[in-house]
Amino acid sequence: xxxxxxxxxxxxxxxxxxxxxxxxxxxxxxxxxxxxxxxxxxxxxxxxxxxxxxxxxxxxxxxxxxxxxxxxxxxxxxxxxxxxxxxxxxxxxxxxxxxxxxxxxxxxxxxxxxxxxxxxxxxxxxxxxxxxxxxxxxxxxxxxxxxxxxxxxxxxxxxxxxxxxxxxxxxxxxxxxxxxxxxxxxxxxxxxxxxxxxxxxxxxxxxxxxxxxxxx
Amino acid sequence: xxxxxxxxxxxxxxxxxxxxxxxxxxxxxxxxxxxxxxxxxxxxxxxxxxxxxxxxxxxxxxxxxxxxxxxxxxxxxxxxxxxxxxxxxxxxxxxxxxxxxxxxxxxxxxxxxxxxxxxxxxxxxxxxxxxxxxxxxxxxxxxxxxxxxxxxxxxxxxxxxxxxxxxxxxxxxxxxxxxxxxxxxxxxxxxxxxxxxxxxxxxxxxxxxxxxxxxxxxxxxxxxxxxxxx
Numbered sequence: 001x002x003x004x005x006x007x008x009x010x011x012x013x014x015x016x017x018x019x020x021x022x023x024x025x026x027x028x029x030x031x032x033x034x035x036x037x038x039x040x041x042x043x044x045x046x047x048x049x050x051x052x053x054x055x056x057x058x059x060x061x062x063x064x065x066x067x068x069x070x071x072x073x074x075x076x077x078x079x080x081x082x083x084x085x086x087x088x089x090x091x092x093x094x095x096x097x098x099x100x101x102x103x104x105x106x107x108x109x110x111x112x113x114x115x116x117x118x119x120x121x122x123x124x125x126x127x128x129x130x131x132x133x134x135x136x137x138x139x140x141x142x143x144x145x146x147x148x149x150x151x152x153x154x155x156x157x158x159x160x161x162x163x164x165x166x167x168x169x170x171x172x173x174x175x176x177x178x179x180x181x182x183x184x185x186x187x188x189x190x191x192x193x194x195x196x197x198x199x200x201x202x203x204x205x206x207x208x209x210x211x212x213x214x215x216x
Numbered sequence: 217x218x219x220x221x222x223x224x225x226x227x228x229x230x231x232x233x234x235x236x237x238x239x240x241x242x243x244x245x246x247x248x249x250x251x252x253x254x255x256x257x258x259x260x261x262x263x264x265x266x267x268x269x270x271x272x273x274x275x276x277x278x279x280x281x282x283x284x285x286x287x288x289x290x291x292x293x294x295x296x297x298x299x300x301x302x303x304x305x306x307x308x309x310x311x312x313x314x315x316x317x318x319x320x321x322x323x324x325x326x327x328x329x330x331x332x333x334x335x336x337x338x339x340x341x342x343x344x345x346x347x348x349x350x351x352x353x354x355x356x357x358x359x360x361x362x363x364x365x366x367x368x369x370x371x372x373x374x375x376x377x378x379x380x381x382x383x384x385x386x387x388x389x390x391x392x393x394x395x396x397x398x399x400x401x402x403x404x405x406x407x408x409x410x411x412x413x414x415x416x417x418x419x420x421x422x423x424x425x426x427x428x429x430x431x432x433x434x435x436x437x438x439x440x441x442x443x444x445x446x
Contacts, residue, residue: 072225086236093243097250
């Protein structure tokens, strides 16, 4: 190619920024909801889950994009699945070896990254038809779009449900009713239904601010 | 080569599978020592938790080395037998008849007195539950207990791993006039005397009963040893 595209051309940056807002995998495409509800009771597992999905999605996108001209069409879904599964197992093994307590908390959800529809969706829709670098950016962008929702939900749920953030107590102990105060943690926040409602509130706020998303 | 031919598809699939398998086995082998280390540290944390010492992953080994002064293995007759108490796999032992089981004992030094720690393993509702219980040197009064589970329902059966539940065991007695009665896990208005009973978990009855059975069965295996030490 004579006129090489710059690494961070406008088009490429759009791949990174679009999934954060107007094509967000969770709030707009409503993909990957299951894990978003399950791991967000606290902030720390939310962040680890986001990073794990980011690692898996970015690398899977790059690998599939590199192989895109060799993959036999008839078994392309299986090839994608094998690559995702292999990456997820690697992430799981690394978490078990180096952040054991977090890996215990995430338990089956790391394994379930395999079934996260965002990943298969991006491989099929983007990586199979694009070069490795845009595919990498697309993976990062989509995982970041997934991740920031998880982090916001995890933050809200941990703060209102347990009175802490990242495991540190934020609400003073003297506020609690049992210590003579006026405050009680909202036990509902810990349960998955409130995660769905929190995601719903994010969607509401996003739609009222982003005119592009308002349907006729 | 034609990308849609059968031969190409077969070769591609086989090559991919072999390559991926090789990468994964390599990773599993290389990370195994780190993972085993984590499991070992967690076990030490659990043992320390049963004598009411809160240790985190960074200092568990140090505190364990300092506090756990003696470990040995006994059989159901209370005789000391050969074996490494720390590495015994309780799952395998519990599958054997009780006469052949190897029973680990950990001795812990706290404030000049010795506490005896016994590992437990039983069944909850969805999967195995396990834990450690520590006795004062009268071999009847419980000094502390810690329990964990594989997949009990959060908020119900899973409550056995909370401090609120475990703290109830402190000061309870497992012997009544020389007879092993263990600890009853039940509602508070039942007839069992308070010193042999802790509150069960509402909505977690099967886990509570499983825990009760685990305590009785496993302490029963140690009965001869406990009687000797009294």
